[in-house]
Amino acid sequence: MKNRLRVLRAERGWSQAELGGRLGVxxxxxxxxxxxxxxxxxxxxxxxxxxxGMAIEEIFEDGEGAxxxxx
Amino acid sequence: MAKAQMxxxxxxxxxxxxxxxxxxxxxxxxxxxxxxxxGVTGLVLSLTEADGAGALQGAIPAGVAIGLAALWLVSVIGxxxxxKRHIDELELAAQLWGIACAGAxxxxxYPAWYLLWRGALAPEPNGHVMFGTLYIVMIIAYLWKKFR
Numbered sequence: 001m002k003n004r005l006r007v008l009r010a011e012r013g014w015s016q017a018e019l020g021g022r023l024g025v026x027x028x029x030x031x032x033x034x035x036x037x038x039x040x041x042x043x044x045x046x047x048x049x050x051x052x053g054m055a056i057e058e059i060f061e062d063g064e065g066a067x068x069x070x071x
Numbered sequence: 072m073a074k075a076q077m078x079x080x081x082x083x084x085x086x087x088x089x090x091x092x093x094x095x096x097x098x099x100x101x102x103x104x105x106x107x108x109x110g111v112t113g114l115v116l117s118l119t120e121a122d123g124a125g126a127l128q129g130a131i132p133a134g135v136a137i138g139l140a141a142l143w144l145v146s147v148i149g150x151x152x153x154x155k156r157h158i159d160e161l162e163l164a165a166q167l168w169g170i171a172c173a174g175a176x177x178x179x180x181y182p183a184w185y186l187l188w189r190g191a192l193a194p195e196p197n198g199h200v201m202f203g204t205l206y207i208v209m210i211i212a213y214l215w216k217k218f219r
Contacts, residue, residue, distance in 0.1 A: 014087065021087030025159035026095070028217070032161050037219065041160050 002061040006034045008052050023047050085157065097157045101150060108146035112139050162217070169213030173205045 009019050009030075016034070018025040023044065032038035040048065049056045084092075116139070120129040132141075155163070181201060187193035 014085065017091045018085040018087035020159075021085070021086075021090035021094075022158045024090075026161065029161035038161050038164070043161060044160060065133075 001036060001039045003033065003059055005030070005048070005059065008059065012052070022051060079119055088103050094157060098154070101154045105150045106147055108150075112142060115139060165213050165217040168216040169209040171210035173209035175209045177201060185214065
């Protein structure tokens with residue numbers, strides 16, 4: 001999942017470890033989210049949104065839309 | 072942003088980095104204690120195992136067996152619960168992926184091995200081999216998920 005986390009973090013001058021500590025996750029977790037290798041859980045996405053004072057959709061892009069059941 | 076001074080150095084770190092470091096320290100402590108338990112188990116086994124039977128084959132005194140089994144159960148169950156409280160969702164996802172892959176491999180491998188044994192085409196399924204395979208697959212799958 002694409003996101004603006006790296007940009008938002010850089011705007012605040014935070015390292016990945018700094019952001020991780022503020023979110024209660026590891027530096028590796030922040031890196032994995034930034035590079036799209038890990039999609040955060042909903043509670044973590046909400047923590048991120050609160051931390052940056054934004055809506056979740058303003059941080060994460062859902063791409064081309066999730067595949068659902070075929071009708 | 073509030074900054075904390077590192078002990079003995081001029082580098083300043085933010086409050087988030089400080090929390091992240093403390094959390095990593097707790098994880099390292101738990102893992103170290105678990106490794107220590109494993110080391111003690113191996114050392115006691117090597118000291119008490121009967122000579123000439125081969126590694127992991129010889130008899131050990133019943134009291135030692137009970138003590139080591141208790142140490143294993145307490146350290147693995149207690150350590151897992153303790154460790155779970157100090158890991159994040161990325162680490163948990165990697166661990167669950169490793170366990171799932173290991174379980175799937177055993178579920179797939181064992182029946183095939185069993186059937187080949189019944190057909191006199193392979194030796195009888197061996198618990199040590201299955202356990203070792205499970206562990207190796209679990210570690211590889213965990214590392215792949217964590218560091219890919």
